Amino acid sequence: MTNTNNIQQLRELVKTLVRNLGILEKSEASCCGITLGQCHAIVEIGSRKTISLNDLAEVLNLDNSTMSRTVNNLVNQNLAQREIDPSDRRYVKIKLTKEGEESFHSIEDSMAQYFETVLESIANDKRDQVIESLQLLVKAINNNKCC
Amino acid sequence: MTNTNNIQQLRELVKTLVRNLGILEKSEASCCGITLGQCHAIVEIGSRKTISLNDLAEVLNLDNSTMSRTVNNLVNQNLAQREIDPSDRRYVKIKLTKEGEESFHSIEDSMAQYFETVLESIANDKRDQVIESLQLLVKAINNNKCC
């Protein structure tokens, strides 16, 4: 039997977490002169080497049309490039340009730095526990995808 | 000295968490026939009894103008109402209507139910640890607000 109080706490903590991180992401992106959507796209394209539009849209949970236009913006800012997949010409392979790679690494570095600071401000003997807990939580959430 | 691997894990876990919960919130809101912004507003108005526009905008990290218009939409859908604060007529007291209250409770119930399921799918002897860890993480993040 689950404790009602714990449920409320969990909900409240998650809400605070998501909200604070949303604000963080927003300011992080606008610091870099790109929108949040573009930032997410860069990170996803960058962390794979190449990705199709469909896949990118699915990962970011956006409509294909929206995704296509976001990629347009990246291309116009010389951060990404499109390339038709020769093995199946329906697909577009989206990659980062050299400039896009730089942007990607700069985002990654600054995020890594941020999370290092966060981790360091957690008591030494609690860090592993926090990570383990997040793993458990993510797993629990994935087990209960709604709708 | 913080472990690099842990930093990456933390970042990745947080990203997954935020993304999955974002999708959850989105579908939750659209199920109720309101936008995500409106849903956030309802929850915040509802969990206080009344709130000023300024405060609401700050909590939700939105521009006052955006907030004002979101409230407009809630008012038009008969979910919220504005009332000038008699003690300082610059302020608007935003409240939920009866219908808004219903919407609020329905959101709360469904969120509580969701998080109950999530909590239950975490091993019994790990639940307290997960909650404690989230508290630690939220505190650490608040200690390191960026920009």
Place this chain on the structure above:
DNA sequence: ATACACTATTGCAATATGCAACTATTTTAT
């Protein structure tokens, strides 16, 4: 009384969004 500070709303322009229609390409069925 006047200047200043604060709250909220609106004009405006830029951006984002999703659905539906469309093109191009590949796969499947007959």
Place this chain on the structure above:
DNA sequence: ATAAAATAGTTGCATATTGCAATAGTGTAT
């Protein structure tokens, strides 16, 4: 082999969201 169906991506369109700047109204301090 050819027609039909499926798939990936783009664009038209209408709508919604967003934030800055300007404005109106209210309270505060000198």
